[in-house]
Amino acid sequence: MQIRNQIICCICAVTMLFIVGSCSQQGQTGALNSSLADRSYVAPGEHDEFYAFISGGYSGQLSIYGLPSGRLFRVVPVFSVDAEKGYGFNEETKPLLNTSFGSIPWDDSHHPDLSQTNGKVDGRWCFINGNNTPRIARISLSSFETEEIIEIPNSAGNHSSAFVTENTEYVVAGTRFAVPVPQRDMPIEEYKGNFKGALSFIKVDQETGRMNLEFQVMMPGFNFDLAHPGRKKSHGWMFFSTYNTEEASTLLEVNASQNDKDFIAAINWKKAEELIANGQFETIKTEYAHNVYEESTHMATSTMKKEVKVLDPAKYPGLVYFLPTPKSPHGCDVDPSGEYIIGSGKLAASMTAHSFTKMLDAIENKKFDGDAYGIPVINYEDVVSGVVQQAGLGPLHTEFDNDGNAYTTFFISSEVVKWKVGTWEVLDRAPTYYSVGHLMIPGGNSQEPFGKYLVAMNKITKDRYLPTGPELAHSAQLYDISGDKMELILDFPTIGEPHYAAGCPADLIKPNQTKIYELEKNNHPYAAKSDKEARIERNGNEVHVYMTMIRSHFTPDNLEGIKVGDKVYFHVTNLEQDYDVPHGISIIGANTSELLIMPGQTETFIWEPKKEGVWPFYCTDFCSALHQEMQGYIRVSGRNSNTPLKWSLDGD
Amino acid sequence: MIVGALLLGGLYLFPIWNITLEAPQYPEPIGMDIFINKFQGMNPNDIKNINIMNHYVGMKDIPEQIPEFEIFPLVTAGMIILGVLTGFIGKKNLYLVWFGLMVTFGTIAMYDFYLWEYDYGHDLKETAAIKFTDSDGEPMAYQPPLIGNKTILNFRALSWPRTGAYLMFLGMALSVLAYFQNKKEASNSSQQAQKAKEDDEEQYSHNVA
Numbered sequence: 088m089q090i091r092n093q094i095i096c097c098i099c100a101v102t103m104l105f106i107v108g109s110c111s112q113q114g115q116t117g118a119l120n121s122s123l124a125d126r127s128y129v130a131p132g133e134h135d136e137f138y139a140f141i142s143g144g145y146s147g148q149l150s151i152y153g154l155p156s157g158r159l160f161r162v163v164p165v166f167s168v169d170a171e172k173g174y175g176f177n178e179e180t181k182p183l184l185n186t187s188f189g190s191i192p193w194d195d196s197h198h199p200d201l202s203q204t205n206g207k208v209d210g211r212w213c214f215i216n217g218n219n220t221p222r223i224a225r226i227s228l229s230s231f232e233t234e235e236i237i238e239i240p241n242s243a244g245n246h247s248s249a250f251v252t253e254n255t256e257y258v259v260a261g262t263r264f265a266v267p268v269p270q271r272d273m274p275i276e277e278y279k280g281n282f283k284g285a286l287s288f289i290k291v292d293q294e295t296g297r298m299n300l301e302f303q304v305m306m307p308g309f310n311f312d313l314a315h316p317g318r319k320k321s322h323g324w325m326f327f328s329t330y331n332t333e334e335a336s337t338l339l340e341v342n343a344s345q346n347d348k349d350f351i352a353a354i355n356w357k358k359a360e361e362l363i364a365n366g367q368f369e370t371i372k373t374e375y376a377h378n379v380y381e382e383s384t385h386m387a388t389s390t391m392k393k394e395v396k397v398l399d400p401a402k403y404p405g406l407v408y409f410l411p412t413p414k415s416p417h418g419c420d421v422d423p424s425g426e427y428i429i430g431s432g433k434l435a436a437s438m439t440a441h442s443f444t445k446m447l448d449a450i451e452n453k454k455f456d457g458d459a460y461g462i463p464v465i466n467y468e469d470v471v472s473g474v475v476q477q478a479g480l481g482p483l484h485t486e487f488d489n490d491g492n493a494y495t496t497f498f499i500s501s502e503v504v505k506w507k508v509g510t511w512e513v514l515d516r517a518p519t520y521y522s523v524g525h526l527m528i529p530g531g532n533s534q535e536p537f538g539k540y541l542v543a544m545n546k547i548t549k550d551r552y553l554p555t556g557p558e559l560a561h562s563a564q565l566y567d568i569s570g571d572k573m574e575l576i577l578d579f580p581t582i583g584e585p586h587y588a589a590g591c592p593a594d595l596i597k598p599n600q601t602k603i604y605e606l607e608k609n610n611h612p613y614a615a616k617s618d619k620e621a622r623i624e625r626n627g628n629e630v631h632v633y634m635t636m637i638r639s640h641f642t643p644d645n646l647e648g649i650k651v652g653d654k655v656y657f658h659v660t661n662l663e664q665d666y667d668v669p670h671g672i673s674i675i676g677a678n679t680s681e682l683l684i685m686p687g688q689t690e691t692f693i694w695e696p697k698k699e700g701v702w703p704f705y706c707t708d709f710c711s712a713l714h715q716e717m718q719g720y721i722r723v724s725g726r727n728s729n730t731p732l733k734w735s736l737d738g739d
Numbered sequence: 740m741i742v743g744a745l746l747l748g749g750l751y752l753f754p755i756w757n758i759t760l761e762a763p764q765y766p767e768p769i770g771m772d773i774f775i776n777k778f779q780g781m782n783p784n785d786i787k788n789i790n791i792m793n794h795y796v797g798m799k800d801i802p803e804q805i806p807e808f809e810i811f812p813l814v815t816a817g818m819i820i821l822g823v824l825t826g827f828i829g830k831k832n833l834y835l836v837w838f839g840l841m842v843t844f845g846t847i848a849m850y851d852f853y854l855w856e857y858d859y860g861h862d863l864k865e866t867a868a869i870k871f872t873d874s875d876g877e878p879m880a881y882q883p884p885l886i887g888n889k890t891i892l893n894f895r896a897l898s899w900p901r902t903g904a905y906l907m908f909l910g911m912a913l914s915v916l917a918y919f920q921n922k923k924e925a926s927n928s929s930q931q932a933q934k935a936k937e938d939d940e941e942q943y944s945h946n947v948a
Contacts, residue, residue, distance in 0.1 A: 603784070637791065638791050663791075664783070664784035664787055664788070665784060665787075665788045665791070666767075711795075712795060712869070713795065713868055716868075
């Protein structure tokens with residue numbers, strides 16, 4: 088027994104040593120933490136704490152980064168074709184880019200926003216707007232693929248978009264440019280009083296995420312710049328900043344900067360819902376595309392919609408109020424409590440904070456200063472709660488942390504300024520490099536910001552990186568905001584020109600990842616789900632090749648009987664069911680991109696052979712040790728030849 | 740004894756054996772559970788993925804059905820019935836016989852498993868894309884270990900018993916225990932008293948510790 092006691096004592100002692108040892112290790116890590124490099128360092132093989140979804144601006148896409156490392160993981164193609172991924176080139180995704188103007192290969196993506204439940208980021212979907220040809224896209228955060236794009240009619244310059252309400256009831260999309268509604272041939276100088284500004288409310292199905300343009304509030308012809316949904320107490324309201332309330336159509340830099348105050352428009356969308364439910368709306372004819380990608384068929388379809396429900400705010404008291412806000416406000420941000428609506432007058436040095444409580448009181452007691460096109464304008468003094476004085480030059484956007492602080496970017500003075508919500512005092516300022524536009528704190532526009540980091544997205548790069556000719560990558564900067572002072576810990580280059588971004592803890596997204604598409608659930612009409620189903624079918628000059636791919640061969644890989652003038656559809660199914668084993672395919676002379684096909688997926692490209700001969704095709708993704716052998720031939724015969732249709736793999 | 744025999748029923752519910760393959764490009768290892776009547780991937784597509792990798796060196800696909808899957812469940816059922824009957828009869832020597840039969844069948848099963856593994860690892864297609872030779876210049880074999888861990892090219896193969904087998908071992912141990920228990924009951928009571936005293940001392944020392 089004594090021996091056993093001794094052993095137990097030894098074990099205890101060793102355990103104590105370990106505990107002491109790990110304590111001193113923690114101490115060391117703490118000391119190292121003071122190094123800036125260490126704070127953005129994510130060791131090889133380790134994962135970042137946060138996802139960042141950064142808009143691509145004129146790239147039209149959405150880039151996925153990790154924070155705090157600033158590493159780029161993926162560029163999700165949204166509004167622009169992407170030959171690397173076959174997006175917009177394969178037959179399955181082409182319908183996603185359809186609009187009432189036909190297919191458009193590009194757009195300008197601005198403001199990603201994440202779906203929320205009870206005002207908290209929930210990691211289901213990311214929404215983002217296309218600015219040029221107004222559209223809203225929904226991206227699945229399981230597959231990181233664009234699943235849906237809806238065009239916004241009666242709109243132009245879809246800028247005050249795509250912002251999500253507390254429970255993802257709606258994604259809103261406000262027009263930047265006022266336009267004639269319906270569009271018609273009329274003199275530009277008759278803009279004033281005749282053009283309209285449509286604010287669109289797109290309802291989101293909570294199960295599928297499917298979007299439906301529920302209604303539009305048809306506002307006067309101002310320019311609607313940015314938007315933010317109410318939070319907590321102000322849930323049910325949507326706030327839009329405006330500029331050009333002067334309704335100028337030319338030399339806006341002067342003519343739209345004359346009014347001392349423009350407006351923040353407060354829309355009571357709960358009221359709007361009531362009106363719609365009571366049938367108090369107008370239905371107007373229009374045309375817009377609604378494009379949906381179905382995961383089970385691996386295929387998108389485009390439907391043209393013909394009408395939209397419209398609400399005229401002048402007709403329905405209580406639907407819209409204007410909050411006078413100095414100097415062409417750009418950013419329109421609501422703090423996590425929902426009490427303060429921050430208007431950043433971009434031509435000013437100060438920011439205006441309106442109070443939601445005061446707004447309701449002013450409405451109740453009719454403290455109005457006239458109206459604009461029948462919409463009541465609330466007295467400035469009766470709605471403003473505070474002003475952040477002389478914080479910097481050219482305030483643009485504000486995000487919040489979880490400690491009651493706000494952070495605003497200043498474009499002209501190139502800095503981020505931290506200030507206290509409620510006391511309006513400036514607490515800290517940090518330079519940016521250079522001329523910062525938007526900023527993002529993970530969850531920083533929601534009821535519950537996650538804090539910790541702040542990403543500043545800059546418009547001007549100049550000397551920050553090794554030069555690459557006249558065109559430079561836009562630069563983002565990462566600040567650690569966990570302490571009293573903001574600390575710049577990382578610079579990283581970005582894709583296109585990021586506008587807004589969204590972020591959330593990786594744990595919200597990682598567990599829901601799609602790793603493969605189950606072959607059994609593949610409902611693509613042209614799928615070949617085993618080598619046995621591989622075949623070729625001819626219908627006149629239209630030829631359908633049902634092809635499969637698996638490490639490391641195509642079935643079939645010898646094809647004969649194709650003729651010059653044929654339209655050959657290659658429907659290629661990746662039979663793999665293992666994570667991260669895509670295969671690609673392309674053929675010499677194909678006038679389209681490769682296909683890059685995920686396990687269990689089917690994609691299609693069209694090849695129209697122009698010359699007789701024997702033409703090779705191959706796997707474009709280094710899939711395996713025998714990737715280089717993954718290849719095949721197609722014999723192309725003359726237009727009038729009698730070569731029979733024949734296909735084989737290894738002679739079978 | 741009866742409990743011991745019934746524990747064999749676990750063979751119908753739990754895998755008997757498992758072969759796991761680890762490789763750098765498989766941060767989540769892939770593998771196969773061997774049940775009394777089937778092979779099953781540890782993850783939904785593991786067997787398919789093992790077959791894909793093995794085809795490069797000319798190994799055959801893991802079969803979906805083998806004769807053993809018909810025979811083993813019957814033998815096991817027989818042994819359970821036999822064990823339960825033995826328990827009711829209560830003759831201690833029969834317990835040993837049952838144990839002996841289990842050892843015999845177990846050995847046969849392991850030998851059969853070895854043969855299958857040998858064939859699986861050695862009978863390679865002539866047309867294999869990748870042909871490695873061992874240090875003696877002989878064609879390399881890819882036989883997984885009967886039990887234990889082994890490195891095969893870029894994979895580390897781990898071959899170990901699983902719940903079903905452990906329940907079986909426990910059942911076999913119980914049959915032996917039943918044998919000794921039975922024997923002891925026949926012996927004199929003073930020995931029992933002595934044992935009880937030892938147990939008390941043991942208990943005491945536990946408490947002290």
